[in-house]
Amino acid sequence: MEQANQPVQNDPQQGETIHSQNEENPIPVAGASLGNSGKCPVIHGSNTEEAKDVMSWWPKSLNLDILSQHDRKTNPFGEEFSYAEEFKKLDLEAVKSDLKALMTESKEWWPADWGHYGGLMIRMAWHSAGTYRTADGRGGSNTGSQRFAPLNAWPDNVNLDKARRLLWPVKKKYGNKLSWADLIILAGNMAYESMGLKTFGFAGGREDVWHPEKDIYWGSEKDWLAPTGSEGSRYTGDRELENPLASVMMGLIYVNPEGVDGNPDPLKTAADLRVTFSRMAMNDEETAALTVGGHTVGKCHGNGDASALGGDPEEEGVHAQGLGWLNPKGKGHSEDTVTSGLEGAWTTNPTQWDNGYLDLLLNHEWRLTKSPAGANQYEPVNLPEELKPVDAHNPNIRRNPMMTDADMAMKVDPGYREIVERFHNDFEYFSDTFARAWFKLTHRDLGPKSRYLGPDVPAEDLIWQDSIPAVNYTLSDGEINSLKEQILNSGLSRSELITTAWDSARTYRGSDYRGGANGSRIRLEPQRSWAGNEPVRLNKVLEILENIRQTSGVNVSMADLIVLGGTAAIEQAVREAGYNVEVPFLPGRGDASEEMTDARSFDEMETVHDGYRNWLKADYVVSAEELMLDRTQLMGLTAPEMTVLVGGLRVLDTNYGGSQDGVFTDRPGTLSNDFFVNLTDMNFKWVPVNDNLYHITDRKSGAVKWSASRVDLVFGSNSILRSYAEFYAQDDNWERFIRDFVKAWTKVMNADRYDLN
The missing domain is CATH 1.10.520.10 (Peroxidase; domain 1)
Structure with missing residues (x-):
């Protein structure tokens, strides 16, 4: 795998310290002088000469951007647009026909291997869906976010920008009726069908986002492909992978194809595979099926010097037309393509759905070698010439196939070996198992079946779809x-x-x-x-x-x-x-x-934390208030909705275990705005007891009136949240508070009612 060395932009923020209200802290004065006549007379950024934003100046401040990142202002569609209604107008058969035709229409600016784009399109769809992880449900294909940073610049996604650009004529033709997110997955399906696989089905319904998903934590490493033990490593102890992460390195979708930290050892890679794929909701059989089926077609590209490649799409100049990793050597494509750094096809017939992968893997000996780009890979020993795949761009030459460390794991790990031998002996069973696993991979984050759109939705109900029986009643x-x-x-x-x-x-x-x-x-x-x-x-x-x-x-x-x-x-x-x-x-x-x-x-x-009920199961690296923001974003709530719900649930006396922290009222059980009134009352001061417990005391008498947690007090200490708290504390807004609480409560209760949407 080619090694990129680029800074990662999404460092986790540490929670702010909540102080007593009467504590005085010096605040730096930003951008105090513009007296130099040589400087621009316009004040930039956060009122500073260096154009730093708030989080740059105060990195420990609670960052609420996660709750407003997909504001309608970024979406070119109007409020009335319904993607589901547009998708219903789509001629899906015509799209499928166009996609199958595209597979063999090789373009001069990026020629297809063996005249077939199938392998490239499958990799694009796979890497779009493969970012999904079960711990928080984030990642995956349902937003089309592979078009944006950081995903569009990940080392594992090198040259997928070309796949999406090849798809542009199809997207242009069908327009609003077909999202990028749906098109990317459908292209992968049609690639497989064009090479002989009977797929399990396809469902539309993925709606595009219009800028990067900043709520997704991809890891704290400072460099792409940072090995275990480096700063911000995602592993601790005996190779325990940090939650909620699934991939083994920053910038990879799954595991390192060259071995753990680039060191070949198929048994260690097998262990990584189990953890990574289980965190994507896959069991051993599904993992083996996806590995075998994914490598039955296409090839790896590493016939050149990876260090000669240009920057990723976010780095290149405007002349690159939004593309990255431009290769100045040779043609820059075709036989000179460099992607992963590994080089070669896995099978004898890389554009056909067959059992050739397992024939080669299980029936021949393999030795560790190096690709032309210097990557670790395996090649067969004394393979007959007729079993070697034809060169992807020269039909007069045959090349050795290759295998990655993950492929060899299928052969040497006892559990995986038993599964793939069963696949080898029953090709129909393998094909069906793969088709189902591929469908799960590409639809796992689409939600329950009731959200599926289109005529190709499979009739069979699958347990991972979280089926719910329809009711047969109405209530008067x-x-x-x-x-x-x-x-x-x-x-x-x-x-x-x-x-x-x-x-x-x-x-x-x-x-x-x-x-x-x-x-x-x-x-x-x-x-x-x-x-x-x-x-x-x-x-x-x-x-x-x-x-x-x-x-x-x-x-x-x-x-x-x-x-x-x-x-x-x-x-x-x-x-x-x-x-x-x-x-x-x-x-x-x-x-x-x-x-x-x-x-x-x-x-x-x-659920292991819930700021709404003032509960933490254990201590965490991040603060309680950051955990609350994470929960809020997952539930689809805004900052004002979070504020009104927390204030209401506190006075309704709904804390975990009957705790009275944050119950700032003398009439618990009554829905009032007392939480905000008393939180913003300067007759009280906040006295720390420990990291997550504070006493609210009367300034004159010193008597303790209430207790509170960090989550309670952040609504009075954070400047943005305090503005909402003050709004609901106003004398003329107590009725507004009740109406807003009821509205937010109803939103939570109906969040999963897709029959209403």
């Missing part, structure tokens, strides 16, 4: 009111009802559209036993709600009843505040079963 206003009355008279407290509804819904992740209240999986394992869901309290609530469901005479799901319980409790809390408002409730949630639930997959989504 009378039935809803009857259920509310029964719930409120059940002996359950408002806090118990609200926290159960919240805990059910807070699992929603807009990153991969998983989780949420629909399906009521909070009543199933593993969620029922998660510490963050307070199993004793949860089981009590579930038992009583289930009894109501069975005895009420109303046909209703537990998923709807759980949300309705929180709704009824909030309405009651609002009435106590002297304001009468109905909290919107839209029935229609189904109840998933154990058989529909991949427990292992859901276990990786366990």
Whole structure:
């Protein structure tokens, strides 16, 4: 793999220190003088001569950009645009036909290997989808972000800019009806079909973003491809990979093809493969199928000096037309192409879907050697000439095939060896297993099947799609009111009802559209036993709600009843505040079963922190308030919505374990703006007790009035969040606070209701 040495821009920010309100801290004066007549008379950047932004001057400040990064201002589509409606107008068969034709229409500016772009298009689709990781659901293909930095400049994505540029005529032709995100994956599918694979299906529905996804943490290394032990290394202890990361190095999609840290050792690479692919939701069989199937077609490129390549697309000058890695040697392409640094095809027939990869891997001996670019790779010993692939650009020459360290792992690791031998003996079984694994790889982050678009959506329901049965009932206003009355008279407290509804819904992740209240999986394992869901309290609530469901005479799901319980409790809390408002409730949630639930997959989504309920399972490297921002962004909430929800949930007395931290009110259980009123009251000062506990004391008497956590006090210390807190603390905004809280609450409860969208 060619080694790039470039600075990484996404260092994790450390949380700010929250001080007592009366503590005086010197603040540097920025850009004090423009007296020199030789300087530009316009004040640049953050009122400074060096045009630094706020985070450059105060790097420990809480960065809220994650909550507003995909503002509509960056999106050229208007508010009324619906990609789903546009996609329905698409002639998908015509697109597929155009893509298959494109595969063999070799362009002079970037000629196709063997006259077929299949391998390049598959790599593009693979690397678009392969950034997905299960821990936070981020990455993957559903936003088309491979077009932007840092992904478009990763060393592992060298020359994929050419693949996307080759696709431009198709994108131009079909326009708004076909997103880049969908087109990239569909191109990979058509590449495989054009070479003989029967794919499992295709679903549209991926909507493009319009600038880089800055919310995704790709690692803290300072250099691309930084080895283990370097500054910011993602490994600790006995090669324990940092969460939520999946790839082994900054700038790689999976594992290093030359071996761990570039040192060939197939058994060590096998261990890396297991960790990396499991963090992309793949088991051993799927991992082996993807490795074998991905390397059945195409080739690696390393026939030249990697150090001679120009910069990535973000570095090159305007003359490069937005392309990168330009090679000044020879033709600069074709036989002079340098991509990974490895050189050669894996199989005898690199444009055909066949079993040739396993024939060569298992039936021949392989020796470690070097590519022309100096990369570690394996070549066969004494391979018959007729089994060697024809040169990609000269049909009169045959070349040795090659294998990477990951390929050799399939041969030497006992677990993988057993699987690939089964594939070798049953090509139809292998083809079906690969087609399913490829479909999972390219659709894992698209969400439940209800979000899938198009005529090629497979009929079969797959367990990783988190299926939820459709409901067969409607609820009248009378039935809803009857259920509310029964719930409120059940002996359950408002806090118990609200926290159960919240805990059910807070699992929603807009990153991969998983989780949420629909399906009521909070009543199933593993969620029922998660510490963050307070199993004793949860089981009590579930038992009583289930009894109501069975005895009420109303046909209703537990998923709807759980949300309705929180709704009824909030309405009651609002009435106590002297304001009468109905909290919107839209029935229609189904109840998933154990058989529909991949427990292992859901276990990786366990809630281990929730600033909204003032809870941390353990100490973390990043601050509690940063964790809250991460949770907020995954739930699709804005900074004002986060603010109003935290303030409301505190006074509703919904903290984890009944903690009173941040409950700044003398009337807990009533929905009021007391949290903000008392947070911004300068009659109190904040006294640190430890890193995450503060006493709120009366300035005159010194008496402790309340306790608070960092998450509570950041709403009064951070200048942006304080502006929101002051807004809701105003005398004329208490009704606005209630309306905004109800709106934000309803948004969370309905986040996964794709039937409403």
